[in-house]
Amino acid sequence: MEINNGVEEEEEEEEEEEFGFSRNYFLAKELGGSGKKSTRKLSDIDLVDEQELRAAASNIEPKHEKEVAALLNSYKSLYPKWVFKLRCGFGLLMYGFGSKKALIEDFASTTLTDYSVLVINGYLQSINIKQVVTSLAEVLWDQLKTKKVATSGNLSKVQQPFSSRSMDDVLAFLNGSQDKDCFVCVVIHNIDGPGLRDAETQQCLAQIAACSCVRIVASIDHVNAPLLWDKKMVHTQFNWCWYHVPTFAPYKVEGMFFPMILAHxxxxxxxxxxxxxxxxxxxxxxxxxxxxxxxxxxxxxxxxK
Known part of the structure; x- marks a missing residue:
């Protein structure tokens, strides 16, 4: 009997504690809601001039420069592996916190010296995708003539300028090279940028990536960037190899093209x-x-109101 009474007392104490916690919670809510509401408005915020704010932001002293430089230098051991992946037909997709612009450009300038490289700055507000495809075809044309690997049948059917030809004709030319060792590397900084984010542009980029003589090296920063592509685009057209390469480098160049929220x-x-x-x-x-x-x-x- 004493054991049962002890158990019942413990259960009653637990119920009282739970009841007391609930009562205090709702009491605090009631008291908190009874206070005076703030009369401040969003328009009361003292916004500064955008040029002044950008100047102040540019004068912020960078931190941990040595550590960031050492981290970027450590990724150089991956360069041979990245080149091998490109030669096998894969695309490289870099993600992670920090600007990857310097990392990708260092990789391209030091390792892809035997190939032509075309750079697309996806962080710009607007990009002419037809001009990109035309420039890519012209770069490949020059590379084929220099290496003298193109057959007469391949080049005779294509007449410059490429700007006057349809998109399908230019893509057919990009996909017509028979030399697997002859390709153009397209570097896309922020393939998830505002100028490339629409579905039509992403479809066009996927078609470019699927061409036999094109390889893509791109970076993403938006948390929802993978939602831009379906399964076919990821595994068949872009054929991504994902690499987590956080750099912790500031987005100095990328941030210049975005309006600052706290500025006039x-x-x-x-x-x-x-x-x-x-x-x-x-x-x-x-x-x-x-x-x-x-x-x-x-x-x-x-x-x-």
Whole structure:
């Protein structure tokens, strides 16, 4: 009987503790909600001029420079493996925190000296993909003539300039080389950048990557970048080999082309900033903002109230 009474007392004490915790939780919520609400508005934030903010950001002293340099230097041991992967027909996709621009350019300039290299800066706001394909075909044309590996049938059917030819004809030329050792390496900084992020451009890049004489070396930084591609694009066209190469290097060059949120700017920059913020929201949140925007446009006299 004493044992049973002891167990019952322990159970009662546990129930009282749980009840007390719940009561205190809701009491704290009630007291917290009864206080005065802040009257501050987003418009009250004192924004500085964008040029002033960029100048201040450029004057920030970099930290751990020696450690970052040592980390970048350690990746050089992977260069022979990367070249081997490219020669086997794979594409290289670099990901990890930090700018990978210096790493990829060092790899291309020191290791891919026997091949032609075309660089695409995907962090730019707009890119002409037709011009990219045309430039790629011209680079391959020059490489084939220099190495004298092209047959007369391969070159006789293609007449420059490539800019006057259709996209399908240029892609057919890129896929027509019979020499497996003759290829053009396309370096794409930020293949997930704003100028390359749409589905049509990604499909075109996948078609380029699938050409027999093209190899892709690209970097990604956006957390949702893998959602740009389907299974066929990843494993058949791009044929990615993923490499985790965090550099912890600042995004100095890449960040120059994005408007700063905490700075005054023109109407165009404000619109771009709003687009960046909206892209970071969930689909449900985006739909809510869409409804609010449509309501505000139809009721301009309400002043957002």
């Amino acid at each position: 700017g023109s109407t165009t920059q404000t619109a771009k900033t709003a687009a960046i913020v909206l892209q970071s929201l969930t689909p449900n949140a985006q739909s809510v903002f869409r409804v609010l925007a449509e309501h505000q446009l139809s009721h301009p006299d309400e002043e957002g």
